[in-house]
Amino acid sequence: MQLSMALANAADSGGSDEQLMLDYAAGDSGAFEQLYLKHKGPLYRYFVRQIGDRPLAEDLYQETWSRVIKAAAGYQPQAKFTTWLYRIAHNLLVDHVRAVKPVDLFTEVQTDNDSPDIGADEGEPGVSLEEEQKAGLLKECVSLLPQVQKEAFLLNCETGFPARVIAEIVGVSLEASKSRIRYAYQSLKECVASKWEASRE
């Protein structure tokens, strides 16, 4: 019990990521591998859910890690590693999409290749069919959110960042960050309910 609690604390504590990064800077490539495996999924989805163009999302994802690797030699753990990582990702996303589409930012949403198939009955063990279907609807609803709310929601959901950290990453006030998160959840709840009702009729 004590061991499992210690492991959980180590995983949750900000120190372990920073230490892994310092170890990598000292030449331990295994430390980077641990760090990468821990954060690759959430970071990948952060890009994929915001950009409909999957190859572009992969490029930005790869570029983010490339910058982390390049910056490792001069890395100083002044902030949490995850805050730093997502700040790089956010800046890349904003710069890239601004360069490609200066007027209509982030309007590309996920296409219907990934749209949920309500009738499908293949599911995860422990997850009901209704949940599976609603989860599919949610995915579609997320893609319809305004960009700033979508980013705040993804950061909150994927990484568990509180409003304060999200504000730091995207460079807005704490109030604005809280507001974005609240509206995002509210909109998603309404969107899923509406789509669910429509699918039942």
Added chain:
Amino acid sequence: MNNKRSEQDMQEIHHLYLVQAKEEPPKSVDAEILALARKRSVPQATTQASKKSGRSPWIWSSAASVLLIVGLSLYWPELQKPAIDGPAMPEPVLMRSPEPMGATEQEALADMPAPSVQKKLRVSSEPGMMKSAEPAADNAMLEIQGMRKQAIMDNTELVQALQRLSTLVEQGKLADARVEYQALAETMARLPKEDPRRVRYEDLGKLLNQ
């Protein structure tokens, strides 16, 4: 009540999100990133090592340069002479000589023993004669330089000159001896009083004056 409901809604959405949040980067992307990380970690380690060892060559090369300069200056001490010796000083004056001589320059020349040179300098500094006097001033300066160089005799020349003066005094050729004595006056004045050459010179002078 409202807050509690809002909290429940958030938890439900969060739960639904996690059900379908399963996208992972392709294996090829993983492999590329990890390969880059491994590639970067090796040069970092070697760079840090080379930074530590890289300090020594810089220190050694600096030390070698200083030793070389000191060694050269000790081996060829005459390299330093122009900076120390007085005779080199009039050279910049020579470069500015087309203009009338300033007070400082005249003072620098005041200790020159040759009356002919002083005369030439006076001529060159007279107003109204500036144009024609310019070449004369140049020549005068060259003459001063020549005389100064002559005045700084090396030891062999000085000993020979003293020997000549001594011979002339012994042979009773006093007129010639006085000319030789005068020629050596400036050089001897530069020597310390206890210098044996100056002592001998002064002894010969006393004999001439008797």
